[in-house]
Amino acid sequence: MRPVLLKGGRVIDPAQGHDAVADLLVVDGTIHDVQRELAAPDGAEVIARFNSYSDNPFYDNKPVGIAYDTYDGKRVVLGFPLFWLTEASAQALIERVMEYFAAPSVYVNGDVNDDRIVNLLDITYLITYLYQGGPAPVRINHGDPNGDCTINILDVSYLISYLYLNGSAPLEGCVE
Numbered sequence: 252m253r254p255v256l257l258k259g260g261r262v263i264d265p266a267q268g269h270d271a272v273a274d275l276l277v278v279d280g281t282i283h284d285v286q287r288e289l290a291a292p293d294g295a296e297v298i299a300r301f302n303s304y305s306d307n308p309f310y311d312n313k314p315v316g317i318a319y320d321t322y323d324g325k326r327v328v329l330g331f332p333l334f335w336l337t338e339a340s341a342q343a344l345i346e347r348v349m350e351y352f353a354a355p356s357v358y359v360n361g362d363v364n365d366d367r368i369v370n371l372l373d374i375t376y377l378i379t380y381l382y383q384g385g386p387a388p389v390r391i392n393h394g395d396p397n398g399d400c401t402i403n404i405l406d407v408s409y410l411i412s413y414l415y416l417n418g419s420a421p422l423e424g425c426v427e
């Protein structure tokens with residue numbers, strides 16, 4: 252599971268008497284660190300939360316949107332029409348959006364059988380697909396770990412090399 256860095260959220264911890272804007276790093280599902288500013292570890296998902304800073308006190312420090320770095324490196328920025336929302340409903344909306352984006356963020360390149368890990372089963376799945384009429388890769392681009400936009404024996408050897416010979420990590424693929 253990739254580390255998740257939540258940037259600029261309001262972190263409230265009554266036990267520690269903490270109530271301030273801070274970054275929060277989650278590793279393996281538990282809170283690893285809370286600091287005013289934290290750098291993102293390699294491979295981390297970064298979820299940035301915007302607060303508004305306008306001359307209108309109504310907008311001050313209220314969440315107006317989120318920026319989200321997806322698994323495939325795209326940044327999604329969403330803004331909300333704040334004056335239509337209470338802070339509570341804006342927070343609820345942000346939670347829903349983060350839930351939505353968390354789902355595709357766990358895709359793993361080279362995960363041919365779509366079980367979220369890359370191992371021997373992906374190699375056998377690919378061989379079965381190519382030579383024994385087996386089902387296509389669940390996400391077709393995951394059958395193209397060498398990223399040359401076709402699925403063939405070179406992808407099988409690429410995965411073998413990655414798993415057993417210290418070869419390069421699977422790429423995103425570009426079959427479609």
Ligand SMILES: [Ca+2]
Pocket residue numbers: 361362363364365366367368369370372373
């Ligand atoms: Ca797999």
Ligand SMILES: [Ca+2]
Pocket residue numbers: 394395396397398399400401402403405406
């Ligand atoms: Ca390929």
